[in-house]
Amino acid sequence: MTDDRRDELAANLDAVRRRIAVSCDDAGRDAGEVSLVVVTKFFPASDVRLLADLGVTDVGENRHQEAEAKAAECVDLGLRWHFIGGLQSNKAAAVAAYADVVESLDRAKLVGPLSRGAHARGHDVDVLLQVSLDPPGADHRSGADPADLDELARSVEEAGMLRLRGLMAVAPLDDDPLEAFARLAAIHAELLTGHPEATVLSAGMSGDLEAAIRHGATHVRVGSAVLGPRPTNQ
Numbered sequence: 001m002t003d004d005r006r007d008e009l010a011a012n013l014d015a016v017r018r019r020i021a022v023s024c025d026d027a028g029r030d031a032g033e034v035s036l037v038v039v040t041k042f043f044p045a046s047d048v049r050l051l052a053d054l055g056v057t058d059v060g061e062n063r064h065q066e067a068e069a070k071a072a073e074c075v076d077l078g079l080r081w082h083f084i085g086g087l088q089s090n091k092a093a094a095v096a097a098y099a100d101v102v103e104s105l106d107r108a109k110l111v112g113p114l115s116r117g118a119h120a121r122g123h124d125v126d127v128l129l130q131v132s133l134d135p136p137g138a139d140h141r142s143g144a145d146p147a148d149l150d151e152l153a154r155s156v157e158e159a160g161m162l163r164l165r166g167l168m169a170v171a172p173l174d175d176d177p178l179e180a181f182a183r184l185a186a187i188h189a190e191l192l193t194g195h196p197e198a199t200v201l202s203a204g205m206s207g208d209l210e211a212a213i214r215h216g217a218t219h220v221r222v223g224s225a226v227l228g229p230r231p232t233n234q
């Protein structure tokens with residue numbers, strides 16, 4: 001059973017790594033410029049263990065309780081845990097206790113609790129600002145308005161034990177990902193003029209990683225293409 005699962009994960013990982021290599025090649029980029037974060041939400045710690053054994057170094061989770069439990073179970077593996085889900089301000093300090101990278105900081109209210117959590121842990125936490133690529137006024141936006149990024153970046157820079165590293169975004173469902181990621185590249189370039197340390201661009205998932213790499217993604221977050229379909233609806 002475990003051997004079958006290991007073979008399945010190994011084959012899927014190979015396929016995703018090939019897609020990343022081909023996309024980099026097509027975009028005239030070095031394959032070493034793009035890091036893979038495997039999104040393990042809904043899958044058990046046993047899969048995380050197999051992935052670590054297959055050379056995965058970075059994993060992503062989007063729900064605090066699930067992430068906290070899995071990170072504790074896998075603490076011996078030395079993985080980098082990325083928190084990529086919606087953050088509540090009353091949970092932010094707890095997330096900073098295990099997350100090495102928080103990719104979904106989208107409002108100033110989260111900065112204080114994240115910084116306090118990082119202090120309590122005695123460990124710097126890397127932060128990406130999540131920016132919305134939805135048209136203004138759209139329902140269910142997650143992510144900051146592009147116009148608010150500069151101020152948000154400043155508040156992260158001024159907080160203790162948080163390191164501003166870059167931007168994260170998800171392409172809107174009903175949009176052409178190439179167009180969405182082209183907008184993201186422009187937003188990233190603008191952010192970099194005031195915050196040159198914000199070099200990370202986390203964009204692209206199982207369905208659109210090629211488009212993201214074309215437009216400068218440095219990190220892709222891939223779940224189902226590696227682990228298979230998720231057991232429950234998102």
Ligand SMILES: *Cc1c(COP(=O)(O)O)cnc(C)c1O
Nearest residue numbers: 039062084205206221222223224
């Ligand atoms: C679930 C999730 C992913 C991975 O999605 P797949 O389509 O399964 O690759 C990436 N980013 C975020 C923010 C997610 O919530």
